[in-house]
Amino acid sequence: MSAISQELLDEVALSRAEYEAIVDRLNREPNPLEIGLFGALWSEHCGYKHTKALLRTLPNTSDRLLVAPGAENAGVVDIGDGYAVAFKIESHNHPSAVEPYEGAATGVGGIVRDILAMGARPLALMNSLRFGLPDDERQRYLLNGVVSGISGYGNCIGVPNVGGEVVFDPSYAGNPLVNAMCVGIIEDAKIMSASADAPGDLLVLVGAKTGRDGIHGASGLASRTFQEQAEMRSAVQVGNPFLEKVLIEACLEAINLPGVVGMQDCGAAGITSAAVEMAERSELGLNIDVAKVPRRENEMSPYEVMLSESQERMLLAVKPGHEERLFELFEKWDLDAAIIGTFEAGNQVVVSDGAQQASSTPVVTLTDAPEYQFNSPKPAWLGELQSFDLTALPDLEITPNEALLKLLASPNIASKHTVWRQYDHQVQNNTVVSPGGDAALLRIQGTQRALAISTDGNGRLVYLNPRVGAAIAVAEACRNLSCVGAEPVALTDGLNFGNPETPDIQYQLQETVAGISEAAAAFDIPVVSGNASLYNESAGSAVQPTPIIGALGVLEDVGRHAKSAFRDEGDVVVVIGADSPWDDINGLAGSEALSVFHDEVAGNPALDLDLEIRVQQLCRSLIAKGLVNSAHDVSHGGVSDAVVESAIQGNIGATIMHDATIHDWVAALFGESQSRIVITCATPDAEVVLNAASKAGVPATRIGTVGGDRVRFADLIDLPLETVGDVWLNSFQTATSG
Secondary structure, three states: OOOOHHHHHOOOOHHHHHHHHHHHHHHHOOOOOEEEEEEEEOHHHHHHHHHHHOOOOOOOOOEEEEEOOOOOOOOEEEEEEEEEEEEEEEEHHHHHHOOHHHHHHHHHHHHHHHHHHOEEEEEEEEEEEOOOOOHHHHHHHHHHHHHHHHHHHHHHHHOOOOEEEEOOHHHHOOOOOOEEEEEEEEOOOOOOOOOOOOOOEEEEEEEEEEEOOOOHHHHHOOOOOOHOOOOHHHHHOOOOHHHHHHHHHHHHHOOOOOOOOEEEEEOOHHHHHHHHHHHHOOOOEEEEEEHOOEEEEOOOOOOHHHOOOOEEEEEEEEEOOOOOHHHHHHHHHHEEEEEEEEEOOOEEEEEEEEOOEEEEHHHHHHOOOOOOOOOOOOHHHHHHHHOOOOHHHOOOOOOOOHHHHHOOOOOOOOOOOOHHHOOOOOHHHHHHEEEOOEEEEEEOOOOOOOOEEEEEEHHHHHHHHHHHHHHHHHHHHHHHHHOOOOEEEEEEEEOOOOOOOOHHHHHHHHHHHHHHHHHHHOOEEEEEEEEEEOOOOOOEEOOEEEEEEEEEEOOOOOOOOOOOOOOOOOOOOEEEEEOOOOHHHHOOOOHHHHHHHHOOOOOOOEEEEEHHHHHHHHHHHHHHHOOOOOEEEEOOOOOHHHHHHHHHHOOOOOOOOHHHHHHHHOHHHOOOOOOOEEEEEEEHHHHHHHHHHHHHHOOOOEEEEEEOOOOEOOOOOEEEHHHHHHHHHHHHHHHHHH
């Protein structure tokens, strides 16, 4: 066995055991280039070593499913009328921690190209962001850089950013999370595959010239914790959104040319991952000549060319004899393009630098990363947190009025309109429901249909109960869709966790995936795509386990949708999913109120999936019948926050009264028990709504009326709408501006 240094193995994030496995499979020592290739392709980002076995357990079948999970760059579902939708979520956590602007910007660019590779026109973007507390200067720097990167890139490429989440917790202080989702539309079922058709097909690289940026991005940034890293800025790519916009249009035009049979994004691990994965899907070998790769830097080695993650590059598989028209097209768009290789019969990936061969490796050896399985026990500390006695919490020394205002000022609850307004969410003119509601809604031009999309995840709840918390993430993402009237049809997931080599993180991973699987199966919808981002740790401390769920819904009639804003004076306020507006003490488990008022993260979250599904079905049915004037799901801050947000958005007050006994006013007002939606309807429709709920087996009750210029909750809270509006609308900007 060679005395290869541990330093070199650490550089490419390969363990000693993995290196020995490579030697065994090759029956020889790998050369330096091959070590780099294996480091990239066996990285967590590309090889999914610690999650492959778990991800196979997720529901992956549906009558709508056109491209199975993992088969291509993104999942694809049929939405009718000859249209299909490709969508996926991915993370760019570590790059964003190192260079927040470029890390977030290139995260957007990468997920857009994943969707483009399916032959889809990018229709909309969403994001889900996590930072440490905003009273820290570095966290504000990260927040501002990430938001600027997202807006700077997304606005320039002409794809609307229609919402998402911004959440703060101390666990993310050293390792922010930046998850981006893209949705694209495919017409006439023209789905592209990231594969060639036959031996002799040409491998064409188009887009930006290749530089040294991003080398070791997949292996270095995605497969290590931060305390193990030295200076990693060279592993962060630099984006050019204007070039990406041109690349989108050129590629969408190119796929209609004869002879263009496959397309793949150059993302993590650059040409290495993109080309080798194309060969694997094609069941072919591949010859690549790095000397033919257009470069923007001199004297680049084969190692650097193959592992560069320079942005705005795509690979196309083209039948020989058809390349001339393709090159004419790219010249029209002023794009660099070159034939850099040929697909061959056999199973070897041969990399050459002109006449000199640099490596020759079997495809399956490169792509068959190790697969680690685990069955870790529940940690003892988790049981202690779950058994925390919520009834023993000390009484608050503030009034209910003061408590509501304090909660509304929390950066996790306060309006994020200062973020949304930096995004162009109306470009392409398809946006029906803009950021700030429960879900975004986008019309599908030429049809009556609309797409609803949302992202959701609650790290606190997953930390306290990984299985239930993950199921809640699915339920709430789908509930957001149901609140605009759309039926959930598919999910994508972004799994953000700490070091998977430790038992606690392994337990969180296995339970989280089980929870997602149970909830998706209950909703009878597939998880069609996703991403796993592991090693999210800093100074030995992991982020809260944070699965982000992206949900896609279909609304048959875009004219029949709901928004969260209260609409009409005199409307009746109804809560569906509960027989009282007042929550009980169990609703404080993992709640924002528990954190804000008591600085605790404790309790054991609960979810009744059967009830959740009935509640959402009822909500969609009522909206479809035109009986709902507004709908807003109950989440952070409980019923009181849901009502206040709807009142502020509609610029109209509300009075909430109910004769149910209040045992603990904090829990009653701010508890976050699941499966509840606050709706409003016209007075004559109230009995129809309640009767429909009864027939559906869903608890529901009238809890108040819309009107006036104040918000009132029993005899506990009475505040001017102007006061609560000022706090909710302005606190986030105050907290994040230093």
